[in-house]
Amino acid sequence: xxxxxxxxxxxxxxxxxxxxxxxxxxxxxxxxxxxxxxxxxxxxxxxxxxxxxxxxxxxxxxxxxxxxxxxxxxxxxxxxxxxxxxxxxxxxxxxxxxxxxxxxxxxxxxxxxxxxxxxxxxxxx
Amino acid sequence: xxxxxxxxxxxxxxxxxxxxxxxxxxxxxxxxxxxxxxxxxxxxxxxxxxxxxxxxxxxxxxxxxxxxxxxxxxxxxxxxxxxxxxxxxxxxxxxxxxxxxxxxxxxxxxxxxxxxxxxxxxxxxxxxxxxxxxxxxxxxxxxxxxxxxxxxxxxxxxxxxxxxxxxxxxxxxxxxxxxxxxxxxxxxxxxxxxxxxxxxxxxxxxxxxxxxxxxxxxxxxxxxxxxxxxxxxxxxxxxxxxxxxxxxxxxxxxxxxxxxxxxxxxxxxxxxxxxxxxxxxxxxxxxxxxxxxxxxxxxxxxxxxxxxxxxxxxxxxxxxxxxxxxxxxxxxxxxxxxxxxxxxxxxxxxxxxxxxxxxxxxxxxxxxxxxxxxxxxxxxxxxxxxxxxxxxxxxxxxxxxxxxxxxxxxxxxxxxxxxxxxxxxxxxxxxxxxxxxxxxxxxxxxxxxxxxxxxxxxxxxxxxxxxxxxxxxxxxxxxxxxxxxxxxxxxxxxxxxxxxxxxxxxxxxxxxxxxxxxxxxxxxxxxxxxxxxxxxxxxxxxxxxxxxxxxxxxxxxxxxxxxxxxxxxxxxxxxxxxxxxxxxxxxxxxxxxxxxxxxxxxxxxxxxxxxxxxxxxxxxxxxxxxxxxxxxxxxxxxxxxxxxxxxxxxxxxxxxxxxxxxxxxxxxxxxxxxxxxxxxxxxxxxxxxxxxxxxxxxxxxxxxxxxxxxxxxxxxxxxxxxxxxxxxxxxxxxxxxxxxxxxxxxxxxxxxxxxxxxxxxxxxxxxxxxxxxxxxxxxxxxxxxxxxxxxxxxxxxxxxxxxxx
Numbered sequence: 008x009x010x011x012x013x014x015x016x017x018x019x020x021x022x023x024x025x026x027x028x029x030x031x032x033x034x035x036x037x038x039x040x041x042x043x044x045x046x047x048x049x050x051x052x053x054x055x056x057x058x059x060x061x062x063x064x065x066x067x068x069x070x071x072x073x074x075x076x077x078x079x080x081x082x083x084x085x086x087x088x089x090x091x092x093x094x095x096x097x098x099x100x101x102x103x104x105x106x107x108x109x110x111x112x113x114x115x116x117x118x119x120x121x122x123x124x125x126x127x128x129x130x131x132x
Numbered sequence: 133x134x135x136x137x138x139x140x141x142x143x144x145x146x147x148x149x150x151x152x153x154x155x156x157x158x159x160x161x162x163x164x165x166x167x168x169x170x171x172x173x174x175x176x177x178x179x180x181x182x183x184x185x186x187x188x189x190x191x192x193x194x195x196x197x198x199x200x201x202x203x204x205x206x207x208x209x210x211x212x213x214x215x216x217x218x219x220x221x222x223x224x225x226x227x228x229x230x231x232x233x234x235x236x237x238x239x240x241x242x243x244x245x246x247x248x249x250x251x252x253x254x255x256x257x258x259x260x261x262x263x264x265x266x267x268x269x270x271x272x273x274x275x276x277x278x279x280x281x282x283x284x285x286x287x288x289x290x291x292x293x294x295x296x297x298x299x300x301x302x303x304x305x306x307x308x309x310x311x312x313x314x315x316x317x318x319x320x321x322x323x324x325x326x327x328x329x330x331x332x333x334x335x336x337x338x339x340x341x342x343x344x345x346x347x348x349x350x351x352x353x354x355x356x357x358x359x360x361x362x363x364x365x366x367x368x369x370x371x372x373x374x375x376x377x378x379x380x381x382x383x384x385x386x387x388x389x390x391x392x393x394x395x396x397x398x399x400x401x402x403x404x405x406x407x408x409x410x411x412x413x414x415x416x417x418x419x420x421x422x423x424x425x426x427x428x429x430x431x432x433x434x435x436x437x438x439x440x441x442x443x444x445x446x447x448x449x450x451x452x453x454x455x456x457x458x459x460x461x462x463x464x465x466x467x468x469x470x471x472x473x474x475x476x477x478x479x480x481x482x483x484x485x486x487x488x489x490x491x492x493x494x495x496x497x498x499x500x501x502x503x504x505x506x507x508x509x510x511x512x513x514x515x516x517x518x519x520x521x522x523x524x525x526x527x528x529x530x531x532x533x534x535x536x537x538x539x540x541x542x543x544x545x546x547x548x549x550x551x552x553x554x555x556x557x558x559x560x561x562x563x564x565x566x567x568x569x570x571x572x573x574x575x576x577x578x579x580x581x582x583x584x585x586x587x588x589x590x591x592x593x594x595x596x597x598x599x600x601x602x603x604x605x606x607x608x609x610x611x612x613x614x615x616x617x618x619x620x621x622x623x624x625x626x627x628x629x630x631x632x633x634x635x636x637x638x639x640x641x642x643x644x645x646x647x648x649x650x651x652x653x654x655x656x657x658x659x660x661x662x663x664x665x666x667x668x669x670x671x672x673x674x675x676x677x678x679x680x681x682x683x684x685x686x687x688x689x690x691x692x693x694x695x696x697x698x699x700x701x702x703x704x705x706x707x708x709x710x711x712x713x714x715x716x717x718x719x720x721x722x723x724x725x726x727x728x729x730x731x732x733x734x735x736x737x738x739x740x741x742x743x744x745x746x747x748x749x750x751x752x753x754x755x756x757x758x759x760x761x762x763x764x765x766x767x768x769x770x771x772x773x774x775x776x777x778x779x780x781x782x783x784x785x786x787x788x789x790x791x792x793x794x795x796x797x798x799x800x801x802x803x804x805x806x807x808x809x810x811x812x813x814x815x816x817x818x819x820x821x822x823x824x825x826x827x828x829x830x831x832x833x834x835x836x837x838x839x840x841x842x843x844x845x846x847x848x849x850x851x852x853x854x855x856x857x858x859x860x861x862x863x864x865x866x867x868x869x870x871x872x873x874x875x876x877x878x879x880x881x882x883x884x885x886x887x888x889x890x891x892x893x894x895x896x897x898x899x900x901x902x903x904x905x906x907x908x909x910x911x912x913x914x915x916x917x918x919x920x921x922x923x924x925x926x927x928x929x930x931x932x933x934x935x936x937x
């Protein structure tokens with residue numbers, strides 16, 4: 008089983024950097040986008056195993072991206088990562104998981120592998 | 133009321149009372165009372181006049197009697213004079229005779245007949261004669277020489293030794309007529325009596341002596357000392373003599389006292405007479421004058437009857453007149469009484485104004501005027517009640533906490549209703565706004581409303597004057613207002629109002645704005661109305677003040693929430709990065725490459741710096757929003773800008789940052805921390821949202837005490853409709869070029885800080901691309917600081933002092 012591919016969408020450079028480094032250290036292949044529009048571009052080229060999505064972003068925010076993305080891809084799990092109202096947005100949008108900032112980057116791989124495993128398992132069946 | 137019905141019940145004559153209480157019944161009762169009163173006044177007067185007349189009658193009668201007595205006394209004196217004359221010439225004749233005898237002249241008719249004749253003619257007597265000592269006539273005028281008079285009483289008296297004698301009434305020796313005689317002896321110088329001289333005369337001779345003022349109807353009587361009537365003008369001289377010696381009037385008069393008779397029967401006349409009887413001193417006779425009672429009393433009584441008739445007529449006429457007046461007066465008086473009672477009951481009668489020619493009518497008219505005055509007063513009271521009700525309604529409507537504009541609407545509506553105004557407005561002063569803000573209006577067209585909303589606070593207008601002077605500004609007419617503010621003639625004409633009032637909305641030491649009321653026509657404001665407008669303005673001011681206080685409180689509450697939200701939202705991202713990076717380095721340090729480690733370290737540094745700036749912004753924001761007064765100090769803007777620019781150059785080494793400052797700029801007075809933060813935020817924003825190699829320009833200029841600072845970049849700018857929105861909290865442009873991350877609070881903090889200092893912020897798109905973000909700030913003048921107390925306005929203070937003095 009090859010390494011899982013992740014997409015990190017966040018307008019904050021520091022956070023992108025942190026997630027990229029911590030998740031690649033954990034063995035993931037990580038790509039990043041500054042906003043929803045960039046993320047949609049990347050999704051068109053690559054199929055990701057999971058997406059970490061911020062809500063408040065310029066150009067195209069997390070909600071808009073999610074709706075656009077879900078219209079094309081109904082399987083890839085999306086993890087909402089936000090400082091404010093992450094769980095509410097998860098419920099509202101029907102996303103697979105939510106994570107509230109600040110979070111422990113070391114706990115993230117476990118959460119992601121569970122998410123990917125459940126999703127792929129479901130897909131396998 | 134209760135008493136009245138009780139009395140009526142006791143009387144048992146409810147119907148009669150009802151009649152008596154009707155105006156007509158009262159009228160009759162009043163007329164009777166008036167008539168009786170008039171009679172009571174007139175009767176004594178009449179009696180008094182009557183008594184006076186009776187007195188006068190008696191006086192007149194007395195004076196008649198008095199005059200009779202006087203005439204009689206004159207007559208008596210005259211007769212007395214006659215007697216004395218007679219005595220005197222008799223004496224001189226006796227002396228002459230005595231001397232003649234002594235000279236030897238014989239006492240004969242031959243010797244003295246002629247002498248006696250001359251004497252008799254000269255003294256107008258009947259006869260003069262002498263006798264010898266035996267009573268034989270020696271010589272005389274009557275041709276009686278040789279007669280023997282020795283039997284006569286007068287001769288006997290002389291013979292008896294008397295010095296002289298006056299006879300009573302005698303029957304003439306020859307004529308038989310009643311005669312009077314005077315006699316005296318003729319004595320020679322040595323003593324012996326040689327003869328007796330006698331003078332005789334007829335009483336009618338005394339008629340010559342009657343006084344000229346003797347009334348025609350008066351009768352004169354002469355009575356001798358024996359009570360024999362010598363002369364009576366009422367009777368024929370030939371009538372036989374009467375003896376009245378028994379009558380009381382003669383007896384009293386003969387004692388020497390005058391007697392007056394009033395309407396008495398005398399011994400002389402058959403009818404009742406007024407009479408006076410006076411004694412004659414020399415001869416002891418009595419002279420009487422009598423007048424018939426009818427002759428004296430008749431004219432007097434006739435006059436009295438005439439007077440009485442006149443008096444009676446006058447009295448009756450007066451009573452009739454008074455009764456007439458009583459009738460005329462009682463009717464309007466009754467009406468008046470009814471009116472007064474009606475007024476007392478609170479009704480409003482209109483007394484009939486029938487045209488009667490009495491002064492009472494003018495009183496009645498006055499009563500009518502009074503009634504009208506009361507009616508007018510009542511309507512004014514009703515009007516005041518309405519005004520009070522409006523004031524109450526307004527107060528009740530304003531009781532709950534309402535937004536300022538709603539308060540303004542309510543006050544305008546109620547004040548217009550209470551004062552009959554045709555239009556009204558409330559202009560408020562707000563922080564950082566050079567013009568008034570039209571909170572609400574009624575009765576004005578849209579262009580007028582717009583003009584009011586743009587009225588400058590420091591430009592002459594009734595609003596500005598009312599606001600600055602904090603006193604009402606009143607105009608009786610549009611002409612008057614235009615004359616005072618000629619620049620605003622067009623606005624006043626468009627407003628289409630006449631009289632207008634501008635009341636400051638003032639709470640203790642703060643003036644919030646102005647309430648204006650416009651009236652359809654010209655008019656003069658009454659004191660009450662001005663007070664009422666004051667009341668409305670005060671009410672509005674209180675409510676607005678409350679509302680604004682609440683608003684401020686709420687805003688600060690909201691900003692607290694906002695502050696917490698920003699903390700929650702915006703601090704979490706940098707904290708996540710800092711916390712995550714440090715944790716990663718500590719726990720997975722061995723797995724990280726040196727480059728990754730370096731990246732994480734740089735992340736921590738950048739996020740920490742970002743967070744520090746964020747905290748600074750948040751603290752300033754909190755301070756501004758909690759209504760803290762800015763801490764002002766002298767700032768050298770040049771130094772501040774230089775420092776900021778060099779900081780930016782250090783932060784962004786590739787940047788070209790151009791700083792241009794108006795060279796003549798001196799130090800300014802403002803809040804240094806806020807100003808620094810604002811410019812820093814603007815520069816950071818420009819650096820974040822524009823290409824790295826593009827130029828950032830900063831300009832600062834000071835003009836008319838206003839500092840204007842621009843920060844210009846060559847970034848992608850924003851959509852034109854976003855120029856306002858970028859100053860809102862958390863707003864981030866959706867423009868594609870906005871690539872940098874941000875909290876969306878930098879510009880909103882700038883706006884709040886600048887507005888807190890009384891300035892304003894704005895943004896425009898530059899020609900040739902890029903954004904121009906700027907702010908203007910009053911730096912040395914506090915004129916536009918909002919809601920300042922009047923004392924801090926030098927010109928307002930003078931105006932107020934002028935007003936007070």
